[in-house]
Amino acid sequence: MSYGMTIERGYRFMIKIFRTIDNGMHQVSEIQEGCWVALTNPTSAEILEISNEYKVDINHLRAPLDEEERSRIEVEEDYTLVLVDIPVIEERNNKDWYVTIPLGIIITDELIFTVCLEDTPVLSAFMDGRVRNFYTYKKTRFILQILYKNATMFLNYLRVIDKKSEVIERKLHASTKNQELIELLELEKSLVYFTTSLRSNEVVLEKLLKIERIKQYPEDTELLEDVIIENKQAIEMANIYSGILSGTMDAFASVISNNLNIVMKFLATVTIVMSIPTMIASFYGMNVNAAGVPGASNPYGFLYVIIFSLIVSLAVAFFMAKKKLF
Missing domain, CATH: 3.30.460.20 (CorA soluble domain-like)
Structure with missing residues (x-):
C-alpha cells in the first residue's frame, strides 16, 4: 500500500x-x-x-x-x-x-x-x-x-x-x-x-x-x-x-x-391602604352643595380632611401589618 x-x-x-x-x-x-x-x-x-x-x-x-x-x-x-x-x-x-x-x-x-x-x-x-x-x-x-x-x-x-x-x-x-x-x-x-x-x-x-x-x-x-x-x-x-x-x-x-404571590399580596395591601384617602377625596370632590359638605365653611376644613384620611390610612395599615399582610 x-x-x-x-x-x-x-x-x-x-x-x-x-x-x-x-x-x-x-x-x-x-x-x-x-x-x-x-x-x-x-x-x-x-x-x-x-x-x-x-x-x-x-x-x-x-x-x-x-x-x-x-x-x-x-x-x-x-x-x-x-x-x-x-x-x-x-x-x-x-x-x-x-x-x-x-x-x-x-x-x-x-x-x-x-x-x-x-x-x-x-x-x-x-x-x-x-x-x-x-x-x-x-x-x-x-x-x-x-x-x-x-x-x-x-x-x-x-x-x-x-x-x-x-x-x-x-x-x-x-x-x-x-x-x-x-x-x-x-x-x-x-x-x-x-x-x-x-x-x-x-x-x-x-x-x-x-x-x-x-x-x-x-x-x-x-x-x-x-x-x-x-x-x-x-x-x-x-x-x-x-x-x-x-x-x-x-x-x-x-x-x-x-x-410572586408575596409581591402580589404586598401590592394589593398597599393598594387598599392608598385607596382610603382617594375615596375620601372623591367624596369631597362631588359636585354638590357646599353647605352640605362637613367642614366646607371651616377655614381649616382641608387640613382636617387630610388628617382624618391619614389617621384612617394608618389604622388600616396597622391592621394589615398585624395580619402579616405586608
Whole structure:
C-alpha cells in the first residue's frame, strides 16, 4: 500500500498527520506507516480521497459527521471502526452549554484515523503531546487512551455543570423571574445528553472486551477495565446530578411562584391602604352643595380632611401589618 499522500493547500488544514518520533509527538506533512491521521470536519473530496487511497468504506468516514449517529463498533476485514460520543461546549446566547457529538476512530494494520465534526480537547491533548506513554504506532492502545481521556472529560464537564447549577440556585432564592429556571433546564438537557451518550459508550466498551484484535498488549486489558470504571462513574455522577437538578427545578418553581404571590399580596395591601384617602377625596370632590359638605365653611376644613384620611390610612395599615399582610 502507498503512503505517499501529503497535505496540499487545498485541504485547508482539515487533515493533520501526527507521528511519534524519538518518543515525541510531531506533526508531519506526509502519511507514513504508524501515523495518526486526524480529520476535522473534512470535505466530501477529502473523505473520498482517503476512502479510495486507504480502502476505508466512505460511509464509515462520513458516519462521525452525523450528530445523530449512534455509538457502535464495526469490525471489517481490513480495519475496525469505533464510534463513540464525546462532550463538547456549545455557545448559545453568549453562554456555554454542553452537548455531545460523535467521534470516529478507524484502525487499519498500518494507520489510525480519527474523524470528528470539530476540534475537541479529547484529541488536542494527544496532539499537544500532553498524554504520557502515547505512541502513534501503538494503535490499539491509542483507542483505549482516547476512550479513557473521553471518560475523564465527561467527568470534568459534569463537575462544571454541578458548580454552575449551584451558582444558579443561589440566584433563585431571591428571584421571581424565569431566567434562572431556563438556565437550569439547559443544564438538565446537557445531563440528559451526557447520560444517553455515556450509556451508548458503555455498550461499546463492553463489546471491546470481547474483541481480541483490540487487546494487543498485556496492559491493554487493564487499561480497558479502567476506562469502563471511569465511564460507569461518569454515568453514576450524571444520574445523581440529573436527579438533584430535577428536584431543584421543581422546588424553585414553587419558590418563584411563592415569591410572586408575596409581591402580589404586598401590592394589593398597599393598594387598599392608598385607596382610603382617594375615596375620601372623591367624596369631597362631588359636585354638590357646599353647605352640605362637613367642614366646607371651616377655614381649616382641608387640613382636617387630610388628617382624618391619614389617621384612617394608618389604622388600616396597622391592621394589615398585624395580619402579616405586608
